[in-house]
Amino acid sequence: xxxxxxxxALLQSQADADPFLEAxxxxxLSYGDLRCKVLQAIAHLQNAGVAPGDRVLxxxxxxxxxxxxxxxxxxAGAIFVPLNTGYTGAEIDYxxxxxxxxxxxxxxxxxxxxxxxxxxxxxxVSPATLTAEGPEAAPVPRASDDLAAILYTSGTTGRxxxxxxxxxxxxxxxxxxxxxxRFTTDDTLLHALPIFHTHGLFVATNVVLGxxxxxxxxxxxxxxxxxxxxxxxxxxxxxxxFYTRMLSDPRFxxxxxxxxxxxxxxxxxLLSESHAAFERQTGHAILERYGMTETNMITSNPYDGPxxxxxxxxxxxxxxxxxxxxxxxxxxxxxxxxxxxTPGYWRNPEKTDESxxxxxxxxxxxxxEIDARGYLSIVGRQKDLVISGGxxxxxxxxxxxxxxxxxxxxxxxxxxxxxxxGEAVAAAVVLTEPGATDEATIVxxxxxxxxxxxxxxxxxxxxGLPRNTMGKVQKNVLRDGYGA
Ligand code: MLC
Ligand code: AMP
Numbered sequence: 001x002x003x004x005x006x007x008x009a010l011l012q013s014q015a016d017a018d019p020f021l022e023a024x025x026x027x028x029l030s031y032g033d034l035r036c037k038v039l040q041a042i043a044h045l046q047n048a049g050v051a052p053g054d055r056v057l058x059x060x061x062x063x064x065x066x067x068x069x070x071x072x073x074x075x076a077g078a079i080f081v082p083l084n085t086g087y088t089g090a091e092i093d094y095x096x097x098x099x100x101x102x103x104x105x106x107x108x109x110x111x112x113x114x115x116x117x118x119x120x121x122x123x124x125v126s127p128a129t130l131t132a133e134g135p136e137a138a139p140v141p142r143a144s145d146d147l148a149a150i151l152y153t154s155g156t157t158g159r160x161x162x163x164x165x166x167x168x169x170x171x172x173x174x175x176x177x178x179x180x181x182r183f184t185t186d187d188t189l190l191h192a193l194p195i196f197h198t199h200g201l202f203v204a205t206n207v208v209l210g211x212x213x214x215x216x217x218x219x220x221x222x223x224x225x226x227x228x229x230x231x232x233x234x235x236x237x238x239x240x241x242f243y244t245r246m247l248s249d250p251r252f253x254x255x256x257x258x259x260x261x262x263x264x265x266x267x268x269x270l271l272s273e274s275h276a277a278f279e280r281q282t283g284h285a286i287l288e289r290y291g292m293t294e295t296n297m298i299t300s301n302p303y304d305g306p307x308x309x310x311x312x313x314x315x316x317x318x319x320x321x322x323x324x325x326x327x328x329x330x331x332x333x334x335x336x337x338x339x340x341x342t343p344g345y346w347r348n349p350e351k352t353d354e355s356x357x358x359x360x361x362x363x364x365x366x367x368x369e370i371d372a373r374g375y376l377s378i379v380g381r382q383k384d385l386v387i388s389g390g391x392x393x394x395x396x397x398x399x400x401x402x403x404x405x406x407x408x409x410x411x412x413x414x415x416x417x418x419x420x421x422g423e424a425v426a427a428a429v430v431l432t433e434p435g436a437t438d439e440a441t442i443v444x445x446x447x448x449x450x451x452x453x454x455x456x457x458x459x460x461x462x463x464g465l466p467r468n469t470m471g472k473v474q475k476n477v478l479r480d481g482y483g484a
Pocket of ligand 2: 153364366
């Protein structure tokens with residue numbers, strides 16, 4: 001017993017010879033290999049000066065090393081902070097200031113983040129160095145309420161905030177989902193998600209570890225890779241875009257997917273039509289679940305009972321859900337309580353206070369209703385947020401950057417329906433005078449500051465923004481008038 005809560009819960013029980021991970025172009029890893037590499041990486045992290053409680057930032061391309069570094073950082077008693085590989089130097093600079101890390105893990109080729117780290121005096125090390133062969137170190141004791149990770153999520157003020165996740169938060173969700181979704185040592189999960197978000201990092205990886213299952217680990221989502229590797233898998237987790245793209249590909253037939261046990265969707269709404277079309281084409285009813293960075297997973301459709309399209313199912317065991325201030329149709333704000341919920345935002349007590357009710361419920365910012373069977377449906381959002389292909393974009397963050405550009409008087413950023421991504425980012429811009437700037441100039445300027453998935457795919461130039469009597473921009477009018 002090492003008494004490192006997450007290590008003990010997720011990395012101790014599997015037999016050494018049991019297979020863990022296979023990634024195209026790399027040697028397969030058994031659970032014994034995984035444990036050995038994690039213990040070696042703990043020693044490397046300690047030699048690099050990482051102490052318990054330190055933050056370790058990590059912006060690297062998806063690779064098995066990324067998983068080893070997540071587990072080793074937590075094993076070293078430190079706090080893992082994964083970063084989207086698309087973040088620009090300006091964005092990294094903010095995370096370096098806010099997280100105040102002792103180490104930044106970067107691929108050798110990533111210059112912009114390296115420059116930011118030099119300015120902030122943060123040591124940089126490559127994943128190759130940290131995962132090289134070497135002596136092992138024992139996991140550092142950590143209790144279940146110690147922090148394991150901080151995941152940054154953007155906010156309505158335009159500034160990202162770090163959601164703190166404890167060992168206990170992650171363990172409770174891993175155990176709940178492993179049981180609920182019936183993962184066992186017979187399973188092989190097809191992993192095509194990025195590993196800098198809750199979905200690909202915690203939901204997928206921790207469920208596989210919790211079950212002692214296998215993972216087929218793809219560097220990125222692609223239909224050819226899916227068609228090639230799915231025959232050896234039993235389950236897949238994805239965002240709705242994965243499933244709508246599969247629907248457009250004749251290779252994913254009922255016969256080709258007959259061996260699959262489970263398809264899970266989350267991170268963004270799965271349209272009922274997509275659910276029905278997927279079932280018609282493949283014979284599989286996608287199991288939709290609902291979660292958030294701050295809360296891990298909250299609800300899931302059942303494995304055995306009806307998987308109802310357009311709903312996100314029932315609360316996970318130990319998770320409580322309520323609808324705050326329901327209107328006459330029963331629709332209100334979704335609030336959550338349970339062992340899955342963050343203790344708050346990193347060094348941000350104001351945001352933490354704002355995000356919990358006085359009686360301790362976490363306010364998701366999503367609007368929902370619960371039907372007679374107890375199934376939750378998400379019907380809208382109280383927060384001004386665009387979800388594009390499973391990535392969240394807070395309009396404020398983009399508006400602040402557009403408004404600062406020469407020739408721009410003001411802007412409004414909003415989501416429009418998009419057949420592939422669910423929603424796409426759009427902007428309405430008012431210029432200081434006609435022709436003061438143009439779309440290409442705005443997009444080029446944003447590229448220095450914002451990851452590309454946040455950059456508007458369309459920009460409309462207006463003479464004024466539609467506002468209500470309170471002076472608030474009416475984004476619904478922009479969406480309705482200038483949608484898709
Ligand atoms: C990529 N691009 C996107 C984008 N993904 N733009 C908008 N929205 C997206 N989601 C941009 C790239 O920056 C690039 O821009 C261009 O599209 C092509 O990049 P790509 O990598 O080839 O894109 P593609 O294969 O189309 O990626 C789509 C995708 C990917 C759906 C496969 O976005 C993806 O893996 N999404 C998963 C997100 C995820 O894991 N979310 C979980 C969050 S956790 P340019 O300008 O360079 O051409 C969470 C909690 C929960 O929400 O409940 O799970
Ligand atoms: P993130 O901040 O990236 O963790 O995204 C969390 C948000 O994604 C939630 O607050 C929801 O708005 C949305 N979300 C996650 N899963 C679903 C789902 N199954 N259906 C609709 N929205 C979802």
